[in-house]
Amino acid sequence: MPYEVSRPPGAGEPVIEAVGVGKNYRGVPALTGFDLTVGAGSVCGLLGPNGAGKTTAVRILSTLLRPDSGQVRVAGCDVVADPRAVRYRIGLVGQHASVDDVLTGRQNLVLFGRLYHLSTADARRRADELLERFDLTAAAHRPVAGYSGGMRRRLDLATSLVLSPPVLFLDEPTTGLDPRARADVWGSIRSLVGSGTTVLLTTQYLEEADQLADRIALIDAGRVVAEGTPDELKAKVGPDRVETITRKPTLDEVFLHLTGNPATREQGAGQRAAGRAS
Amino acid sequence: MTIAVTVRDTATLAGRVLRHWRQRPVSIALGLLFPVLMLLMFGYLFGGAMAVPDGRYLDFLVPGMVAMTMLFGLEALVVAVTTDAAKGVTERVRAMPVTATAVLAGRCVADLLNAVVGIAVMVVTGLLVGWTANRGLLPALAAVGLLLWLRFAFTWVGTYLGLLLRTPESAVAVQVLVWPVGFLSAAFVSPATMPGWLGAVSTWNPLSATATAIRELFGNPGWHADGWAADHAVALALLWPAVLTAVFLPLAVRQYRALGR
Numbered sequence: 001m002p003y004e005v006s007r008p009p010g011a012g013e014p015v016i017e018a019v020g021v022g023k024n025y026r027g028v029p030a031l032t033g034f035d036l037t038v039g040a041g042s043v044c045g046l047l048g049p050n051g052a053g054k055t056t057a058v059r060i061l062s063t064l065l066r067p068d069s070g071q072v073r074v075a076g077c078d079v080v081a082d083p084r085a086v087r088y089r090i091g092l093v094g095q096h097a098s099v100d101d102v103l104t105g106r107q108n109l110v111l112f113g114r115l116y117h118l119s120t121a122d123a124r125r126r127a128d129e130l131l132e133r134f135d136l137t138a139a140a141h142r143p144v145a146g147y148s149g150g151m152r153r154r155l156d157l158a159t160s161l162v163l164s165p166p167v168l169f170l171d172e173p174t175t176g177l178d179p180r181a182r183a184d185v186w187g188s189i190r191s192l193v194g195s196g197t198t199v200l201l202t203t204q205y206l207e208e209a210d211q212l213a214d215r216i217a218l219i220d221a222g223r224v225v226a227e228g229t230p231d232e233l234k235a236k237v238g239p240d241r242v243e244t245i246t247r248k249p250t251l252d253e254v255f256l257h258l259t260g261n262p263a264t265r266e267q268g269a270g271q272r273a274a275g276r277a278s
Numbered sequence: 279m280t281i282a283v284t285v286r287d288t289a290t291l292a293g294r295v296l297r298h299w300r301q302r303p304v305s306i307a308l309g310l311l312f313p314v315l316m317l318l319m320f321g322y323l324f325g326g327a328m329a330v331p332d333g334r335y336l337d338f339l340v341p342g343m344v345a346m347t348m349l350f351g352l353e354a355l356v357v358a359v360t361t362d363a364a365k366g367v368t369e370r371v372r373a374m375p376v377t378a379t380a381v382l383a384g385r386c387v388a389d390l391l392n393a394v395v396g397i398a399v400m401v402v403t404g405l406l407v408g409w410t411a412n413r414g415l416l417p418a419l420a421a422v423g424l425l426l427w428l429r430f431a432f433t434w435v436g437t438y439l440g441l442l443l444r445t446p447e448s449a450v451a452v453q454v455l456v457w458p459v460g461f462l463s464a465a466f467v468s469p470a471t472m473p474g475w476l477g478a479v480s481t482w483n484p485l486s487a488t489a490t491a492i493r494e495l496f497g498n499p500g501w502h503a504d505g506w507a508a509d510h511a512v513a514l515a516l517l518w519p520a521v522l523t524a525v526f527l528p529l530a531v532r533q534y535r536a537l538g539r
Contacts, residue, residue: 062373066538087375098366102298111297114290115376117283143301159370 015040015167015198016061021070023056023222030056032222034070038215040166043189043199045213047206047251049259053222054202055095058171061200062092075167088116091160094171094202098156101144105136105155108144113162123162130158134188150181157188168192170201174208186211206251216251220259233258284380291376291384295358296391309354310396313347314403320466321407328467333499340404341421341498342465345489347396348429349460352436355389356449359440368537378534386433393429397422412497421495424515428488431519434526441533464489464508468501481507484522487514 016038023031031053038044046054059065061074063083072079075089099108106127113123131137134154144152153173160168170189174182182205189212193199203209209216210230218226218233226233230251237249237257249257299306320343321336328335362368371381411418439452462480463469469480480486490511493500500508507514 064369064372064538084375087373090373092370092373095366098370100294100367101365102301103294104301107297111290111294112370112374115287115371115374117286117375 013040014038015075016044016200017071017073018057018061019071021057021060021067021072023053023060023065023068025056029222031060031067034219034223036217036224036227038198038200040198041193041196042214043193043201043212045209045216046200046202046219047209047216047255048219050204052219052259054219055171056222057219058092058094058169058200058202062090062169063087064092075165088163089165089167091157091163091165091168092171093153093156093160093169093173095175099144099152099159101147101152104141104143105147105151106131106140108155108159109162112159116163118162126162130161134158135184148181149177150184153177153181153185154188157185161192164197166196166198168197168199170199172202172204175204182208206255210251218255218258226258280377284377284383287376287380288383288387291371291380292387292391294384295388309350310399313343313350313396313400316346317343317400317403318407330499330501332501334408336407337409337498338493338501339466340400340407340409341492341496342463342489344397344400344404344425345428345463345485345492346460346465347400348393348425348432348488349456349485351389351393351396351429352432352439353449353453353456354392355385355433355436356440356443356452357446359385359437360443360446360449363441363444364446372537378531382437382530382534385437386430389433389436390426390429393426397425409498413495417495417497421492424488424491424495424512427516427519428484431484431522431526434523434530438526438530438533441530441537459483460485464501470501470505481505484514484518487511487518491515 014037016036018034018036021031021034022029034053034057036044036046036057046057048054056065060067061072061079063079063086066080074086077085077089079086100111103111109127109130110120110123113126114120116123118126128137128140131140134157136151136155136158139147139151144155147155157173173189174185177185186208189199189201193212199212201209201212213230215227215229216233217224226236228236233254234248234251237254317339321339325335325339328338330338411421436452440449443449443451462476463483464480464486469477469486471477472480487507490500490508491514494511
């Protein structure tokens with residue numbers, strides 16, 4: 001019998017809480033006192049240069065990696081003490097979780113539905129609903145290996161939503177997609193947020209964060225160095241520039257200012273690198 | 279309750295591998311036909327030059343080749359485990375409420391089903407080229423049991439290596455290593471025909487124990503003058519996989535858990 005999946009708490013109550021999280025990989029620090037709070041029903045964008053610890057943070061929050069220190073609670077459950085309860089309440093999409101490309105789209109959804117402990121009949125019904133919702137019905141019986149990048153990412157997203165989890169982690173959900181496919185994925189994410197899902201998003205595309213995120217946490221060298229709404233963050237960098245530049249700073253500028261990185265780490269280089277790995 | 283869920287998840291994950299067979303019948307068929315091809319090549323190309331003291335070379339070769347098929351299964355398993363890691367399927371399942379036991383057992387069950395099909399194909403091929411099991415049904419079934427017992431042990435070796443190597447590219451190393459391990463055995467010729475030290479290595483190869491034991495159980499010719507290991511082949515064919523499992527099952531579990539560290 002599957003766990004009763006709890007509904008998200010009232011809006012604004014923290015659904016993701018990380019306090020003082022540290023993680024070393026073979027002696028190299030990846031996270032150093034990482035703190036983050038995300039309220040119910042909001043979208044938090046986690047931004048930072050390559051190697052800042054974004055992916056490590058998502059892997060810890062989604063139970064894939066054990067933290068060395070600190071406390072992490074997701075949807076009311078402790079990720080170290082009760083990872084199984086957390087896993088019933090989260091979805092994970094992105095670089096690290098993917099689908100079986102030998103199977104068809106529908107076979108994937110039924111397979112993962114069953115692994116979430118739905119009955120076969122329920123898993124099938126849910127698969128058909130999700131195929132419909134993500135515009136994949138026509139491709140339902142084709143092997144995923146033949147899907148376009150956008151279709152594959154939509155299936156990936158659908159697979160993570162089998163149980164309608166209250167919390168969704170999106171690790172660079174649109175990396176490698178063309179602008180149209182990206183807009184499709186953005187549309188799906190917006191409609192999820194509309195239905196109350198809490199989303200933590202990492203991205204290399206600052207425009208994506210600007211478009212989707214209510215709040216942004218900027219991470220550098222393994223910790224959050226700034227947190228706020230996009231406008232708040234822009235205001236932090238803003239004042240002494242507004243006079244000389246007749247526009248608000250872009251998030252790119254916020255990014256570079258707050259992470260103190262030289263121009264060599266500008267966004268274009270980051271995007272190309274992200275296409276290969278991160 | 280938890281056990282029931284784990285059993286169900288194991289069946290679901292094993293079922294996934296069976297669906298792969300249906301989706302990719304050609305690659306599965308090629309995998310099954312490869313040992314058949316080897317049997318025919320060795321039997322008919324080299325067989326004429328082989329002199330088995332107690333009988334026909336083909337009757338000696340078929341059991342050896344079936345045992346060898348158990349070893350070949352290791353390659354496909356390592357490729358499957360590393361491919362899941364590379365494609366992110368391993369990570370997805372780890373972020374789901376599925377136990378490590380179910381993940382590892384699902385692989386093992388699917389691999390044993392693959393082995394059953396592999397044995398059936400080889401036995402039918404053997405019968406077509408004139409090989410027979412001469413001691414009746416029960417010893418023949420015992421031989422199949424020993425083959426699956428060996429494959430069970432190899433499953434843990436393969437799962438461990440797959441989790442350790444991580445990338446499908448490095449699985450090629452396993453494909454290369456399978457050959458010397460397979461040939462340094464009693465599968466194709468008696469270790470007694472090899473230079474001293476090589477013969478000793480081959481005699482104690484776990485594959486030799488199973489090959490020699492099933493020759494005995496099928497009532498096929500051995501290559502006499504084989505010594506203590508050959509005299510106790512059935513006992514060794516029971517013992518060796520137990521030792522391999524005792525070493526590699528915990529290693530595989532540890533390696534799977536280490537993914538979260």
